[in-house]
Amino acid sequence: MxxxxxxxxxxxxxxxxxxxxxxxxxxxxxxxxxxxxxxxxxxxxxxxxxxxxxxxxxxxxxxxxxxxxxxxxxxxxxxxxxxxxxxxxxxxxxxxxxxxxxxxxxxxxxxxxxxxxxDSDVRGTLALPPANKATGDADMVRQDLNTAVLQDNGLYGAGVAVAIVDTGICRAHLAKRLGFNPALDVGNSWTPPTVATMPGLHRIGHGTMCAYGVLVVAPNVTLLDYPLLLGRPAGEHTVSATIGEMMRGYLILIWRWAVTGAIPQDALVVNNSWGIFHPSLDDFPPGDPRRYIDNPDHPFRLYIWLLTAFGADVVFAAGNCGKGCPNPVCLQRTDGMIMGANAYDEVLTIGGCDIHDTRVCYSSQGPSIAGMPQQKPDVTAYTEFLGSKVLRGPRGFEPDTGTSAACAVASGCIAALRTARPPTATDPASMITVLQATALPLGGAVPNHDYGYGIVRPVAAGRSLGIIP
Amino acid sequence: MGGNWFGGNWFGGNWFGGNWASGPGGGGSPVFAMRADRPLAEIAITRDYTAKFRDPEWDPDLRALAIMPEFMAQTIGGKQWQAAVALPPPTYPVTAKMIDEVLVLAVAERPEALGEIVEENQNFQLRWLQLLNITATTHPQTFLLMKIMARVGEFAMIQLKLQHPNPAGAAPPPYWYQPRPSQVCPTLYPPVAVPGHPAYPAGHALIGTLTSECLADILPQYKEPLRALAARVAMNRVIAGLHYREDIDAGARAAVALKPFLTACPFYAATFKLARDEWK
Known part of the structure; x- marks a missing residue:
């Protein structure tokens, strides 16, 4: 049946x-x-x-x-x-x-x-044209983030695992674009049973772009490939992943990170460049306790909380439904579009800006959907740069785009800081506080609903943590 | 190829041998003796007065139509197929949520799905032939069996689409039916022609599911991929902006419910047996 x-x-x-x-x-x-x-x-x-x-x-x-x-x-x-x-x-x-x-x-x-x-549908948050103009390249992102100072202090991301919860990684493509073969722990990766491709060997796409964004900042991290966005239920009509599939993958992460210790690194960052696209995808009417998008008591929150309670940093993209140029999938809706897990207290929610420090016009703004923590995004990070070259358009390669890319860059910043500051010394909530306090304030009084506390500044955060002199 | 005797090009089989990959006896363009000044008739040959038009020479598109009287007369437990299917009426008026879902899919999934949407617009049982790597030549009885499923599926689809006129409540003629999503929201802009029949239930879901369920009786080892293909073809019609989600669910359920009425038909059963032998 x-x-x-x-x-x-x-x-x-x-x-x-x-x-x-x-x-x-x-x-x-x-x-x-x-x-x-x-x-x-x-x-x-x-x-x-x-x-x-x-x-x-x-x-x-x-x-x-x-x-x-x-x-x-x-x-x-x-x-x-x-x-x-x-x-x-x-x-x-x-x-x-x-x-x-x-x-x-x-x-x-x-x-x-x-x-x-x-068990709602979810998808990767990739911005589509017309908002696809590169404002710089990966080197300019590194300059803006001052990764040279991070690396002078040994903050390369060594000893840090970064789980890319996305559409899967193509490691060969990363190696080609980066000039080095990034570390990927195949044994600690996990592939939903409905997916045929293997860790590191997935089709070039969104997940590879996100892995690239992390590696731009923290080249020595160990990637964990969790292509949960491909994990649709077998035989389902729908073509997307669901929160249930996310929970299965997260259980594996919780187990390997917290229970069995199979993940040997001292820190774990979980990159989530995905979300629910539109309120119409929630099948229950507003106010119903079974909802996902505005329900802080959905069981997915327990799993996210567990990971953070054991010291993993969970980073989410804000989404691409901001005022100015919302992604077409938002169906012109721009209010309260930070929804579901992307708005949880425990996660660091990332807005997007270009390399000129200007908010990209599609970056979802706060306040979050009613019923969830309202002050989101937390901080902003760079996107719209020519980076992974996973997408080819009519005029050549497309830039890495969306708050997806911004989320990955922010995950890279955290991974770099975690090189010298394991969660046992600074727990994820404190890390969020440090990142907020040291962000470059923009958009008027902070926090605001465009930039949150401002643009993430890993060197300032490192100084605040005492790991950069 | 032009239209056919179903008016539109719904299933593509036409008088000229069908526009599937190949008609009976192979493909290629038809060639006729056309020259009046050099008729072949001038050559004296021995005539074959015992010549026969044999079974394999039938156009399976048309041969399959012989299932119809059997299917229409079929009863199980005293019920005809319409009673067994008994689809609920569609949701009317269409809700904003139903349209928004289709719009989100159109934006998020259509670019990737477009190739399949266009390929599956007509003659979509081709996708099943492709999955099983068969043609009308390699597996003529299986091919005919699929045509039987298609004919019954088309008929059932039209009957079911006619079943819920004026969905908001009973009203006298002129009748109207569940609108296509693109009639409610023209910016859905389907990439293929909007079919000339109402949205509910979905024909692709019905015929695709019927095809998969029936073929799974011959090839139980392919049950899962067959079902997945049916679901995929159905979902592509939603991504195309031609159906709401409830249409394809209803179409698929109708196929499952009416299948026993088809398999009980003698013509189906006889063809099934021959088709199964092709796989031995």
Whole structure:
């Protein structure tokens, strides 16, 4: 049976359910790199109805005491403590993915009153023409950020892992454009099972552009390839990734970073140059607790929070729906367009400016969508520069563009600083504060809704942290 | 090639052998003896009064039409196929959310999907031939079976599209039907001609799903790629701005519901058996 066999249309949701043996095994399967479909098969079959279908391939994700309950963890718990605190058999609640008819979903006793959330579509935030004019190149970005001073102080990004949560990396292209072969940890990368290409060998595109932006600032980082934006559910009509796929990849990251210690680096930066394009993609009406875009209690937040609680820096693009020249996908809407995870408190949200320090006219502005933390973006970083050359247009190569590129440059800045300042010394929240306090203030009084606290200045941040004299 | 006996070029099969990759007996442009001054008829030859027009010489586009009376008369559990399908009415008036979804897809996905959209506009069962690496010549019975699915799919699609006139409520003629997205929002600007029939349910989803589900009975090992192809072809019609999401869901569900009525037809069953033998 497939989703479209449900006779009445369907909504794709994430459902909270109580622990059972099947979920426990399915979560184990996922973490072990096996398909949970076989484990889930009988459960799927027993629960199937004409208007309800569980996605067995998705498996089950632990959310411990529930999406709104945060396990008592800290950065120093990484390793042994984490494996006991987050042990799968300690998880009372699990998330599964299901396709449900709108009628059944609206019944008050649906899922026996346990919470349900939308598993919404998400996509990479690439700006499209006409806003595609290069204002400089990668060298000018380095000059503006003064990376020479970073590197004089040894801040190359060595010993820092940067996860590129995107459409996948083409390492050979990066090597060609950068003149050196960047480090990529294939073993600690993760590819959704519906994707055929391997880590570092994905088609040249958005993800490669983002990896390039990081490496421009911090060339010695170790890349982790998480092409979650390609991970659409098998057999789904839609062509995009979903928050559920993001959560699966994030669970792997949490596990390898915090629990098993498979990621050996001292710091982890997670680059997220993606988001939900338009409020119309949220299937539930405003005010509904199952929504994603303006709901700080969506379970994805728990996973983001967990990563940051264990010391990972999570960086998000603001989006390309700013006043001036919003991307066509915004459908002319520019108010409250920083939505979903891009607006969470725990993440550093990045607006975009060109190399002349002027906000690019598509960079999404605050305030965020009502219901979420309002002061976004946090800081601004460079975009619209001729860099990775992943896109070729009618007049030659297109510049790296969108707040996607800006997000990657900001991730590179953090990675450079993390070379000498692990999260055990400066936690992600403090790092955000330092970056805000040392940013080049622009756009009038700061923080404002165009630049946040201003343009990111890694050297000033390094001085403030005491790692640059 | 020009239009055909279905008025539009919905499925492309026409009197001249169809414009699929090849008609019966191979492709190429038709060549006829045209010269009145040098007729071949002047040559005396032995005539073959036992000549026969054999099965493989049938135009499968037309031969497949013989399924129609069987399909229309078919009942399962006392029900005809329309009762078994029983699609709910479409959402009318169309909501801003429905249009916004299509617009977002048009901007975000159409550039990449354009090649497939144009290729699949007509004769889209070609994509299935391509997937299975078959032609009318290599697998004539499978080809005919697909034509049968197409004919039944086209018929069912039109019947279902006619089923919900004046969706906002009962009203006397003249009847009107669910508008295409581009009628609601012309800036969707579909890259192919807007078909001459209403939006709900989607024909590509219906025929594509029927094709995949039926072929999966012959080739169970390809069930997943066949289904994925059907979903892909259907979704491309949304990206093209020709359908709402609910249209393709309804089309796909209709195909699954009516399949048993098709497989119970004797002509289908007999062709199916021959088609299956082609894969042994």
């Amino acid at each position: 497939t989703p479209w066999e449900l006779r009445t249309g369907y909504v794709r949701v994430l459902m909270q359910r109580n622990r059972n043996r099947v979920f426990l095994q399915a979560a184990n399967d996922l973490i072990d790199g096996n398909s949970p479909a076989r484990t889930m098969r009988d459960y799927v079959h027993e629960n199937a109805a004409s208007d309800f279908l569980i996605d067995g391939e998705f498996g089950a994700l632990p959310i411990w005491d529930g999406a709104d309950q945060r396990p008592a963890v800290s950065i120093t718990d990484r390793g042994e403590n984490a494996s006991s605190l987050l042990a799968l058999d300690k998880s009372i609640k699990f998330l599964i993915r299901a396709y449900v008819s709108p009628g059944r979903l609206s019944k008050p006793d649906f899922n026996e009153g346990e919470p349900v959330w939308l």
